[in-house]
Amino acid sequence: MSNAEVLPLVERESDAVVPCCPPLTERPFTAEEAETAARMFKALGDPVRLRLFSAVASHEGGEACVCDISDVGVSQPTVSHHLKKLKEAGLLTSQRRGTWVYYRVEPSVLAAMGRLLTGAATTA
Numbered sequence: 446m447s448n449a450e451v452l453p454l455v456e457r458e459s460d461a462v463v464p465c466c467p468p469l470t471e472r473p474f475t476a477e478e479a480e481t482a483a484r485m486f487k488a489l490g491d492p493v494r495l496r497l498f499s500a501v502a503s504h505e506g507g508e509a510c511v512c513d514i515s516d517v518g519v520s521q522p523t524v525s526h527h528l529k530k531l532k533e534a535g536l537l538t539s540q541r542r543g544t545w546v547y548y549r550v551e552p553s554v555l556a557a558m559g560r561l562l563t564g565a566a567t568t569a
Contacts, residue, residue, distance in 0.1 A: 466561055482561065488534035493517050494527045498536060502550040511546045 466478035474482065489495050500514040501507070515524045528548060531537040537548045 468561060468563065484534050485536060485558070488530050488536055491527065491530075493519055493523070494531055497524065497527055498531055498550065501537060501548045502555065507552065508547055508549040511548065514548070 466474055466482045489498060496517045497514060500517070501509045504513065511524070511528070515521055517524065519527075528537065528539070532539060532548075536554060537550060539546050539548050541547075
């Protein structure tokens with residue numbers, strides 16, 4: 446169960462994935478769209494956060510226990526801080542199971558990020 450607020454990066458309309466913002470090549474962002482996209486990319490702008498995000502996204506089943514992804518060259522409290530920032534940006538969700546926390550990257554988030562940068566139509 447997650448207690449972090451998740452930003453509305455994507456909304457589902459049938460099977461289509463709709464990103465938080467239009468592709469960069471479609472039109473200029475509104476102030477709100479730019480704020481949302483900036484939060485997401487700012488969270489990924491740190492090398493440790495990017496490694497953690499990649500570790501979760503590439504983990505079997507798209508979900509990883511914190512115990513399996515904490516070897517990124519920083520202390521455990523720092524890992525927890527970076528995971529919190531990724532959750533706040535809406536890039537990760539989490540669920541506590543016993544003493545461990547499991548993190549997940551929703552496929553729709555990855556699809557929306559790709560669409561934002563490439564302008565390619567993507568479905569879930």
